[in-house]
Amino acid sequence: MTIYIAHLYYDLMNLYGEIGNVMVLERLLKDQGIKVIIDKLTVNDKIDFNKYDLIYIGAGTEDNQLIVLRDIIKYKNKIKEYIEKNKFFISTGNSYELFGKSIYNNGKHSGIGIFDYNVKQNDKRLVGDTIVKCKFINENIIGFQNQIGVINDNNNPMFEVLRGIGSYKNSKNEGINYKNFYGTYLLGPILARNPKLSKYIISELIRLKDIKFKLKKFDLNIEQRAHDFYIETYHSEM
Amino acid sequence: MKKLLILVCKIGMWLSKLAGKGSSFPGIFALFIDKNIFSYFKMPKLVIAVTGSAGKGSTTKIIAEALRQNNYKVGHNIKGSNITPGIISVLIENSKLNGESKVDALVLEVDERYTKEVFLNTKPNYVVITNICRDQPPRHGHFDLVFEKIKSALNGNAHLILNGDDPYLQKFNLNNEYNVTYYGIEQNKYSYKSNKFDNINIYYCPICGKKLIYNYYNFESIGDYYCPSNDFKRPEISYLANVDLDKKLMSINNEYKINIQFDILYYSYNILAAYTVLALVGINENKICENISEMENNKKLNELYQYNNKKVYTMSSKAENSTTYNQSVLFTKNHKVKKTIVIGWKEISRRYEFNDMSWLYDIRFELLNDKNIDKVICVGPQRYDIATRMKYAGFNDNQIEVFDTLYAAKEMIKLKSKGDIFAILNFDYVKPFNDLMRED
Numbered sequence: 001m002t003i004y005i006a007h008l009y010y011d012l013m014n015l016y017g018e019i020g021n022v023m024v025l026e027r028l029l030k031d032q033g034i035k036v037i038i039d040k041l042t043v044n045d046k047i048d049f050n051k052y053d054l055i056y057i058g059a060g061t062e063d064n065q066l067i068v069l070r071d072i073i074k075y076k077n078k079i080k081e082y083i084e085k086n087k088f089f090i091s092t093g094n095s096y097e098l099f100g101k102s103i104y105n106n107g108k109h110s111g112i113g114i115f116d117y118n119v120k121q122n123d124k125r126l127v128g129d130t131i132v133k134c135k136f137i138n139e140n141i142i143g144f145q146n147q148i149g150v151i152n153d154n155n156n157p158m159f160e161v162l163r164g165i166g167s168y169k170n171s172k173n174e175g176i177n178y179k180n181f182y183g184t185y186l187l188g189p190i191l192a193r194n195p196k197l198s199k200y201i202i203s204e205l206i207r208l209k210d211i212k213f214k215l216k217k218f219d220l221n222i223e224q225r226a227h228d229f230y231i232e233t234y235h236s237e238m
Numbered sequence: 239m240k241k242l243l244i245l246v247c248k249i250g251m252w253l254s255k256l257a258g259k260g261s262s263f264p265g266i267f268a269l270f271i272d273k274n275i276f277s278y279f280k281m282p283k284l285v286i287a288v289t290g291s292a293g294k295g296s297t298t299k300i301i302a303e304a305l306r307q308n309n310y311k312v313g314h315n316i317k318g319s320n321i322t323p324g325i326i327s328v329l330i331e332n333s334k335l336n337g338e339s340k341v342d343a344l345v346l347e348v349d350e351r352y353t354k355e356v357f358l359n360t361k362p363n364y365v366v367i368t369n370i371c372r373d374q375p376p377r378h379g380h381f382d383l384v385f386e387k388i389k390s391a392l393n394g395n396a397h398l399i400l401n402g403d404d405p406y407l408q409k410f411n412l413n414n415e416y417n418v419t420y421y422g423i424e425q426n427k428y429s430y431k432s433n434k435f436d437n438i439n440i441y442y443c444p445i446c447g448k449k450l451i452y453n454y455y456n457f458e459s460i461g462d463y464y465c466p467s468n469d470f471k472r473p474e475i476s477y478l479a480n481v482d483l484d485k486k487l488m489s490i491n492n493e494y495k496i497n498i499q500f501d502i503l504y505y506s507y508n509i510l511a512a513y514t515v516l517a518l519v520g521i522n523e524n525k526i527c528e529n530i531s532e533m534e535n536n537k538k539l540n541e542l543y544q545y546n547n548k549k550v551y552t553m554s555s556k557a558e559n560s561t562t563y564n565q566s567v568l569f570t571k572n573h574k575v576k577k578t579i580v581i582g583w584k585e586i587s588r589r590y591e592f593n594d595m596s597w598l599y600d601i602r603f604e605l606l607n608d609k610n611i612d613k614v615i616c617v618g619p620q621r622y623d624i625a626t627r628m629k630y631a632g633f634n635d636n637q638i639e640v641f642d643t644l645y646a647a648k649e650m651i652k653l654k655s656k657g658d659i660f661a662i663l664n665f666d667y668v669k670p671f672n673d674l675m676r677e678d
Contacts, residue, residue, distance in 0.1 A: 011441045015380055017560075017599030023630040062383045067447070127376045129593050144594045146375055187596045192626055222629055222638070226622035230593060231413050231621070 002035040008057040009068045010040040016056030020189030028202045042073040049082045059093020089181045096183030117154045130164030139196045143186030195220035241335040276359035279329045284343035290368030293508045298347040300512035304529040320349040350384050353391035366399040371561035376592045379440045402473045403460040406440040409514030421514045422475040429454040437560045437600035445469045463576045475516045481506045494527045499535030504565045537674040549658040557586045557664040560600035566662040576657030582617030583664030595623050603631035612656040615639045617647050
């Protein structure tokens, strides 16, 4: 089996070590004996969405987010088609703002419009550790937030916020999950810090490609220790 | 009134010295008495400010020491109190009761976030901006926000000293508003042709948006670059150095030679920044070379010593600053010997209790993964996060060791490690590590 991954805007949208998410995807797929091909794509590259099994995009500066918005918006229909086909799309940090109806970033801009939310700017940056839970992982998910954007009208959240910021200050929810689109403000890199989440994503991704594929046992011992140490040390009462 | 206030502040300074309080305490005290305290002081004729994400402490120290060697009386926030109260403390210490300066020059290390207030009040003649790299993201947000902070602090009178090899720094003068002097380092043995790093802050031309092309890289985005549209390129370099890291030698404009104390590239950039200011101030360049060559290596930053039959390299890196770690990584990679690596810290930050780990993935640890590495020893509270990063850098389980403290790692480091030891440590582990290595 070969899995094709597109790392979109790998240069402009890699502000908080988010290439780590791509490292995890690559490594865990290879551990399953799967061949992985990663295309690093950016502005002015021609993106053939049909080619990919998974697309990843990370966080960027506010200026870079606008440069990317101007480039990615021309693929609006292709992206919609891709997501509707149940293919995997992972978007972290402020890149997930791109997929809403509008973004306020130095003026108001139209988003790609896959989802109904509107992004506003907070008066100051929101920064801090975040702990969330979701329906499909039997473990709390940990991450970090560092953003100026807020989303007040996300009606389809992926996570329930247990500690930390969320979609806006003191919000109770965060992120979006529609079919196999996973969007979240959580940095981390979220896949490196949450082994059960990365195992889930990888398993689902492989299942979609070949339902009969026999998964090998995942070796995520070190990652799990890091995750558990964090929870036990800083949030032992949870 | 003014005299009385400065006197009270000076008494406060002496008392705080007696009580062993921090060097910014007199400034905090003075600001408490009068928030317009800056207006009481007259600046000396020469005020040099150094800011940037990394290297400002070392650069400031070199400038201040060399000026002293050349008979300048110098005021300098030597202990790194680089925010407003620390700067005011320097002024209190170096002013007479009537507010006039007792010194010929002020050399100020200034925190990026405080540049506006400090520059407005101290009116530096020269401003050195060493670099703007990814640094303490929870505090700074990101590099563009730091750039905006410093840019808004500058005024037309300041003479900027910038690293011309760094395209990001040219953004300060795209409109040619400032008098700028650039320094840079020529292609050398360790330069390379294609980008090795992921934590790059500028890939595109700030004028037309085309991707920059490099003739060579010295480190991260630093090198000889140009835009294919011909509207942007590495500027004309006034102080151009050839660096031979193996011989620990640099020569500036093919004429002036300096012995460098530690063969890490960034140290050469810091020296060059300091050299440029000193030359512009009018110090004889032969004298600058002599002064800098005789300066002792800043042992708080880098050290090399022998332990039994091993060489031990200690490299102070700053947690949440991937550039300082990448420097240590590249330095380690360039030493092609059998080696053991130690990585760790006690606290990610002294300022806050966040557990942001993202910066570990901005560091290109993959560069270390070659046949010369025996083991990577991960130490400290976040040892498993470090170990996870090492796993994704390609090290196998047998190569990765984890310990919660340096003491617990002692036997592994001192007795069981193979090859030379390269310790890539946050500054809070440097002294404990060196003490551990030197104890019986």
